[in-house]
Amino acid sequence: MRGSYLYAFIIINLTCYICICLGTTNKTISISNQLLDQNTPINEPLMGKYTKSFGYHTLLRRMPDIFSVVINLLKTDPIESPFAQTERDQVVEKLKILLTDILTNESLRKIDGTSKLSIMWNEILDEKFNTNKTGTWFETEWLFAENYMYMRIQEAIENTKNMQNYDLFKQLKDKAFGESENTMIAIAKFLLTRHNKDEVNTTKLKLYFEQMIKISLWGNRFDLSLNIRNKSTNFSEDPLEAIVSLDKYILANDIDDIWNTLNVPHNNAPKRIDIIMDNSAYELFTDLCLADFFITYGLADVVVFHVKSIPWYVSDVTKLDYSNFLNRLEKECTSKVLQTIGNRWNILYKAGKFVVECEEFWTLPYDYSKMVTKDIELYKKLSKSQLLIFKGDLNYRKLIGDINWLPSTTFKDALRGFQPTSIVALRTLKCDCVCGLSPGYENNIEENDNDNNYLYSSNYWQVSGKYAVVQFNK
Numbered sequence: 001m002r003g004s005y006l007y008a009f010i011i012i013n014l015t016c017y018i019c020i021c022l023g024t025t026n027k028t029i030s031i032s033n034q035l036l037d038q039n040t041p042i043n044e045p046l047m048g049k050y051t052k053s054f055g056y057h058t059l060l061r062r063m064p065d066i067f068s069v070v071i072n073l074l075k076t077d078p079i080e081s082p083f084a085q086t087e088r089d090q091v092v093e094k095l096k097i098l099l100t101d102i103l104t105n106e107s108l109r110k111i112d113g114t115s116k117l118s119i120m121w122n123e124i125l126d127e128k129f130n131t132n133k134t135g136t137w138f139e140t141e142w143l144f145a146e147n148y149m150y151m152r153i154q155e156a157i158e159n160t161k162n163m164q165n166y167d168l169f170k171q172l173k174d175k176a177f178g179e180s181e182n183t184m185i186a187i188a189k190f191l192l193t194r195h196n197k198d199e200v201n202t203t204k205l206k207l208y209f210e211q212m213i214k215i216s217l218w219g220n221r222f223d224l225s226l227n228i229r230n231k232s233t234n235f236s237e238d239p240l241e242a243i244v245s246l247d248k249y250i251l252a253n254d255i256d257d258i259w260n261t262l263n264v265p266h267n268n269a270p271k272r273i274d275i276i277m278d279n280s281a282y283e284l285f286t287d288l289c290l291a292d293f294f295i296t297y298g299l300a301d302v303v304v305f306h307v308k309s310i311p312w313y314v315s316d317v318t319k320l321d322y323s324n325f326l327n328r329l330e331k332e333c334t335s336k337v338l339q340t341i342g343n344r345w346n347i348l349y350k351a352g353k354f355v356v357e358c359e360e361f362w363t364l365p366y367d368y369s370k371m372v373t374k375d376i377e378l379y380k381k382l383s384k385s386q387l388l389i390f391k392g393d394l395n396y397r398k399l400i401g402d403i404n405w406l407p408s409t410t411f412k413d414a415l416r417g418f419q420p421t422s423i424v425a426l427r428t429l430k431c432d433c434v435c436g437l438s439p440g441y442e443n444n445i446e447e448n449d450n451d452n453n454y455l456y457s458s459n460y461w462q463v464s465g466k467y468a469v470v471q472f473n474k
C-alpha cells in the first residue's frame, strides 16, 4: 500500500477497534470472574476462559483485529457493488454486534439462517446447549466457539438479498496471491524441470518427494487469520534453499514412513490421495505442486482436494477460490512459467485427475473423532483413499480434539480412533496444542521462543508458525 493510504488504513482500523472496545469495556470486565489466570489444564480441551491460552488472546484481541480489517474492506471494497450500500451497512452492523457478543462473553445463540449448513449448525447447538445448559464465548471449547464465529460471519452475508455469494475475505486472498507470485515462480521453475520422468531414479524421486512435502508443509506458515495484517508472503530467500534451512524447526518428521507407504504395491484399483485443504493463495499453490508430483510419478491416479463450502478462517480455500486460482495462474499472470503451470493444472482438473469436493463437515465444529458417528458417508469416502493429507493448524486441532495433550502423547493416541486410512498431518504450529513429540524436542526450540516471550500465550513456539510437524499414522 502507498504510504498515505497505509496511514489512513491504520487510522481507520484503529478507530474501528477503539470504538468497538470502548462500547463494550464495562461489559468485558464483567466476564473477569469467569476467567482463570492459567493455561488450559493438561488433557483438557482448549478454552478461552484460561487467560494464558491462545484462545483467550484470540477471542479478546485477534478477533477484534480481524473484524476491524474485514469491516473496513467491506466498506471500501472498490468493486462496483451489485448490492445497495444499505446491505453493506447491514452486514457491518451485524459484524459489530457479533464482536460485541464475543467481548462481552454472551451466550452462543442459534444461527439465524435457512441454508443447509445453518440448519446443521442449529441442530448441533440444540444438542450441545439443551434447555438447562448454555455456553458463552469464553466458557465453551475454543474450537467450537471459533468455528461458530465464522458461521456467524456467514450468517451476516446469508441474511442479505444480493450478497449471497459475497466473500468478505476475497480481497485479502487476492492480495496474498499477488504477494506470493515471485515465490510461486521460483517453485514453478523447479517443478517444470522435474517433469522429465526419465531423469529421475528412485533415490532422486525420494529426495524430490521430500522437497515437495516440505514445500507444502511450509506453505502453511502463511494463513491470513493468524496475522491478518500479514507481512508479505514473499520469501526473501529461494524457497528451495529455505526448506533446507527450515529443517531444524521440524519437531516431528515421519517423511520416511510416508514414503514407504506410498510405494507399497496396491491392487489394481485406481490409487487415490486426498488432501484436506487449508489456505488459498501460496499454500494452495504448494498443495497443487504436491498433487502434481503424485500424479506425474504415478503415486496416485487421482488427487481429491477437500475445500470449504463457505468462506472460512479468512484464508481457507473455497471451490470458487480453487477454480479462480487456476484461471488466474493461466490467464492473468504475466509470468510464462505461471501461465504454463496454470494450464497444466487446468488440464489435470478438466481430465478428472484433480477433483474438488466441499463437504459441509469441514465447516462444522466437530473434531474428527466424531466423523464416524456424525458423517459416516464422509468417513467411508475417506476410507477408500490410500492416504489422507491434512493441511494446517485447524485441521490438526480437529485431528487431536483441540486437547492440551502432553507433547509426548502419541499422534495415534491423540487421534482417539479416527483412522479411515493412513493419515498425514502437515502443520506449522499456530495454536497451543501438540502431540507426538519425542523426548528432547525442547532442544530444537530456540531460546527466545520459550515461555513469556509472547504476551498472551505461555508457549510462543506453539503459536508462531515457526515450528512444524510432519506426522503419520498408518
Ligand SMILES: O=P(O)(O)OC[C@@]1(O)O[C@H](CO)[C@@H](O)[C@@H]1O
Pocket (backbone or CB within 6 Å): 058, 146, 220, 223, 224, 225, 226, 278, 279, 313, 391, 392, 393, 394, 395, 397, 430, 431
Ligand atoms: O489452519 P491454519 O490456517 O493453519 O491456522 C488457523 C489459525 O490461524 O486459526 C486458529 C487461531 O485463530 C489456529 O488454528 C491458527 O492460528
